[in-house]
Amino acid sequence: MGSVHMGEVIEASHRRVSRLGVDPARSEVPWVGEPTPEEDDLTELVRPLLDHLHSQFRDCPIGVVMADSSGRVTHRSGGTGEILGSMDACGVDVGYSLAERDAGTTGVGTCLETNRPTVVVGEDHYLEMFRPFTCVNSPIVDPISSAVRGTIGIMCPVGETNPLLLPMTTTVAWEMAHIILERATPAERILVEEFLRSRTSAESPVLTVNADVLIAGPAAQRLLSGVDHRTLWEHVSAAIGRGGDQITELTRDSLPPVGLRCRPLHRGAELQGAVVELVPAGRRARRSRREPRLPGMVGSSERWRAVVTDAQRAALSREPLLITGERGSGRLTLARAVAALSGEPGAPVADCGAVAHLGARKWLRQLERDLESEVTVVLRNVELLPDRMAAAVAGMIEQRPAGTRIIATSGTTDPSGTGAAMLQDLLSVLRIRIPPLRHRRSDIVEISRHLLAGMGHTHVPRSLTDVLRRQPWPGNVRELEAVLRATVDRAGARPLELAHLPPRVDRNPTRRPLHGLEQREADDILEALRTTGGNKVRAARLLGISRATLYRRIDAFDLHLG
Numbered sequence: 001m002g003s004v005h006m007g008e009v010i011e012a013s014h015r016r017v018s019r020l021g022v023d024p025a026r027s028e029v030p031w032v033g034e035p036t037p038e039e040d041d042l043t044e045l046v047r048p049l050l051d052h053l054h055s056q057f058r059d060c061p062i063g064v065v066m067a068d069s070s071g072r073v074t075h076r077s078g079g080t081g082e083i084l085g086s087m088d089a090c091g092v093d094v095g096y097s098l099a100e101r102d103a104g105t106t107g108v109g110t111c112l113e114t115n116r117p118t119v120v121v122g123e124d125h126y127l128e129m130f131r132p133f134t135c136v137n138s139p140i141v142d143p144i145s146s147a148v149r150g151t152i153g154i155m156c157p158v159g160e161t162n163p164l165l166l167p168m169t170t171t172v173a174w175e176m177a178h179i180i181l182e183r184a185t186p187a188e189r190i191l192v193e194e195f196l197r198s199r200t201s202a203e204s205p206v207l208t209v210n211a212d213v214l215i216a217g218p219a220a221q222r223l224l225s226g227v228d229h230r231t232l233w234e235h236v237s238a239a240i241g242r243g244g245d246q247i248t249e250l251t252r253d254s255l256p257p258v259g260l261r262c263r264p265l266h267r268g269a270e271l272q273g274a275v276v277e278l279v280p281a282g283r284r285a286r287r288s289r290r291e292p293r294l295p296g297m298v299g300s301s302e303r304w305r306a307v308v309t310d311a312q313r314a315a316l317s318r319e320p321l322l323i324t325g326e327r328g329s330g331r332l333t334l335a336r337a338v339a340a341l342s343g344e345p346g347a348p349v350a351d352c353g354a355v356a357h358l359g360a361r362k363w364l365r366q367l368e369r370d371l372e373s374e375v376t377v378v379l380r381n382v383e384l385l386p387d388r389m390a391a392a393v394a395g396m397i398e399q400r401p402a403g404t405r406i407i408a409t410s411g412t413t414d415p416s417g418t419g420a421a422m423l424q425d426l427l428s429v430l431r432i433r434i435p436p437l438r439h440r441r442s443d444i445v446e447i448s449r450h451l452l453a454g455m456g457h458t459h460v461p462r463s464l465t466d467v468l469r470r471q472p473w474p475g476n477v478r479e480l481e482a483v484l485r486a487t488v489d490r491a492g493a494r495p496l497e498l499a500h501l502p503p504r505v506d507r508n509p510t511r512r513p514l515h516g517l518e519q520r521e522a523d524d525i526l527e528a529l530r531t532t533g534g535n536k537v538r539a540a541r542l543l544g545i546s547r548a549t550l551y552r553r554i555d556a557f558d559l560h561l562g
Helices: 003-020 047-056 081-090 107-114 165-182 186-198 218-223 229-242 302-315 331-341 352-358 360-371 387-398 418-427 441-453 462-469 476-491 516-531 536-543 547-557
Strands: 063-068 073-078 118-121 133-141 148-157 206-209 214-216 247-252 255-267 270-280 321-324 349-351 376-380 405-410 430-433
Touching: 003 107, 003 418, 047 063, 047 073, 047 165, 063 081, 063 107, 073 081, 081 148, 107 118, 107 133, 107 148, 133 165, 148 165, 186 206, 186 214, 186 255, 186 270, 206 229, 214 229, 218 270, 229 247, 229 255, 229 270, 302 331, 302 430, 321 331, 321 418, 331 349, 331 376, 331 405, 349 352, 349 360, 352 360, 352 376, 360 376, 360 387, 387 418, 405 418, 441 462, 441 476, 462 476, 516 536, 516 547, 536 547
Parallel strands: 321 405, 321 430, 349 376, 376 405
Antiparallel strands: 063 073, 063 148, 118 133, 133 148, 206 214, 206 270, 247 255, 255 270
């Protein structure tokens, strides 16, 4: 796990713990009682593996900690008396809680909050008593239900920190999942195998189900919120009985219906269950090769198709969605498209940039009315909110009615203060980043034709689109639309020609279009130059390259600050 990503995880954990009111000087964690055999059958099931792990650390200052899904310790062992004494002093023992609400940022609690492998080193711990230690934990995932059963991890002095501890804990967690799977029935095994085969990514909305078992990843779980297992299976089995590749609609309480494409799973002649793909309701049962589309937006590049796929999945959910991208990239248009796909084309828009004009009180009162309406609300330009206002909006969103869904847009992913960070955490359950237009140049011709068609021009000469494709477009689609409107205005009633482009557009750009890694490198250089006010010495230091290399890259990419 990258250090940058882990730093973001730690910061998010600290914010959660701070909001819970945990005192960093707390000197003990609460006793919650030893688990009964009925509450915890997993520890005994994997006991041989825990004993083997303990033997590997004999005479080493390393402790092994296992906890259930609530953060309660169910097993601990240590390679030396010294590490066991340290664990005793911190309350790392069977029956004590290491959940974030009780122990702050720790390997156990933070791993369970994120459901991901977690490394917490020294000062990253929220409680002072844990700071002499490193904690490395991985979630134990039930391969049958996809539920997190708990966490397994390592605790050692900071001086004993080793990069191999993380892959070790993830391997042990995988072995525990395999032990759970070995107890599965033949039908459960078929469901697991088909789920893994059908799920193309962690966010694929796919599940496998029968009368006893439901296996679903996070995306499918979000889309089926409020639908119980029994109701789902009754719906799926009825669809299988009708046969064919039709999509059946499943109604959800207070939410738009979701489409289910069901494929039966057999073992011999006996039905074992089904693979179910969740799709937008109303989509025809098809295997068409048409490019996926969003209302009012076009493009066919690989980057844009990924955005469309993410947007279609987000439209099936009621979780908060944060859309980010550069100015003019189409954040608001995409937010409205997602709302339209969700069945709410007229979703109200609360523009955070209007606070200065309306005043904070009036703007907040209007937002409060929107949030109480139990519809999708688009919160535009959240990065423009002052930090105290952002904290107030976060509180309002936390208290919103269950039927209200938030789609937010932001020009930055770097919150400017505590309130802004709190708001971004709430809004980032789902995230979509719109790539800059310069990163999807193959879409420029299609976008131009789409925009010009709306202005009454169906024919666009190639000489015109060739020039448009080679422009840098720092203002993205908004700048492209402005140029096209000026072009149409200059052309009047005549057919469009290259000569009708406004003077600010270079008709003979000498700079070649940059692609892929070149464009990303150029973006990094421009950002460093802007950050340092054009100081090339400081920019080179920020980029980690020599000044001579920076000058060569500026010359090669023909970069200039606007």
